[in-house]
Amino acid sequence: MxxxxxxxxxxxxxxxxxxxxxxxxxxxxxxxxxxxxxxxxxxxxxxxxxxxxxxxxxxxxxxxxxxxxxxxxxxxxxxxxxxxxxxxxxxxxxxxxxxxxxxxxxxxxxxxxxxFDGAGFVAGLVAAGHSPAGKRVTLVGAGGAGGAIAAALVLAGVARLHVVDVDPERVRTVLRRLSGHADGRVHAGAPPAGAAVDLVVNATPLGLRTDDPLPFDPASLAPGTVVADIVMTPRETRLLRTAAAHGLPVHHGDHMLTHxxxxxxxxxxxxxxxxxxxxxxxxxxx
The missing domain is CATH 3.40.50.10860 (Leucine Dehydrogenase, chain A, domain 1)
Known part of the structure; x- marks a missing residue:
């Protein structure tokens, strides 16, 4: 191409x-x-x-x-x-x-x-060296893009996926759709305090505007946790800047589209x- x-x-x-x-x-x-x-x-x-x-x-x-x-x-x-x-x-x-x-x-x-959202997102993760297979993932946002990414992460073999959204019905809908494929690996809500997480994904629109609040606080994450955003513009969202400032590896939103x-x-x-x-x-x- x-x-x-x-x-x-x-x-x-x-x-x-x-x-x-x-x-x-x-x-x-x-x-x-x-x-x-x-x-x-x-x-x-x-x-x-x-x-x-x-x-x-x-x-x-x-x-x-x-x-x-x-x-x-x-x-x-x-x-x-x-x-x-x-x-x-x-x-x-x-x-x-x-x-x-x-x-x-x-x-x-x-x-x-x-x-192609989910497939593109997973392909971008793999190309960047962050393969989700066998990983513990928290997905914030269960809307259109979040639902696609949840499905692709399950098919990619994540060990555990927690789906978080301000609308609990969205989360329940995602879990129902994935019930036949997830083998008990998909859970509603954030993981328990202190639970190890390898990857946290922002699949909400928060970050499109400069005055948007953070979808979650990177300061609460353990060292080495990858923080991924699907917002493409701006490329350096407030979430990714904050995560990088705390020494966390970040994954930009444009990978999803380019793949x-x-x-x-x-x-x-x-x-x-x-x-x-x-x-x-x-x-x-x-």
């Missing part, structure tokens, strides 16, 4: 459109990461941010889906659970996570939903849509 950083898309009347939906949407990183991928693959497409207020989501999504040159949608907070309603076909990951972060128009005219790029490439069949005169359009799918 070629990342042609700095390449500006050339938009014509034939350009295919993708949108990333959020509320807010100013913080999204997907356009600056995925548009160079389109250019590098020789795909005549562009990804743009679309502010979809929560109370107007249906109008925004249905309108985009009616546009004949819109091929796909990416979904960020707070729409990942609600966006399932706008696809006819759900993957196993969507059903297990309870939400979607990617929808595409199929050749049959139906919309297909997938969820989803190849997954998006295959989900949206970008190689298939590459220009015939471009090297990406001349190689076999393998």
């Amino acid at each position: 070629s990342h042609s950083a700095g390449v500006q898309p050339r938009i014509t009347g034939r350009t295919r459109l993708f949108a990333v939906l959020g509320d807010p949407v100013e913080q999204v990183r997907a356009p600056e990461l995925l548009n160079p991928v389109f250019a590098g693959l020789g795909v005549d497409a562009v990804l743009v941010p679309v502010h979809a207020p929560a109370d107007r989501l249906a109008e925004v999504v249905r309108g985009l889906q009616q546009a004949g040159n819109v091929d796909g949608l990416l979904v960020t907070v707070p729409h990942k659970a609600a966006a399932r309603d706008f696809a006819e076909v759900h993957s196993d990951a969507v059903r297990l996570a309870g939400g979607t972060n990617a929808l595409r128009r199929g050749a049959d005219g139906r919309w297909y939903a997938e969820n 989803q790029l190849r997954m998006y490439e295959h989900f949206f069949a970008l190689h298939r849509n590459a220009r015939p005169d471009h090297p990406a359009g001349q190689r076999s799918e393998g």
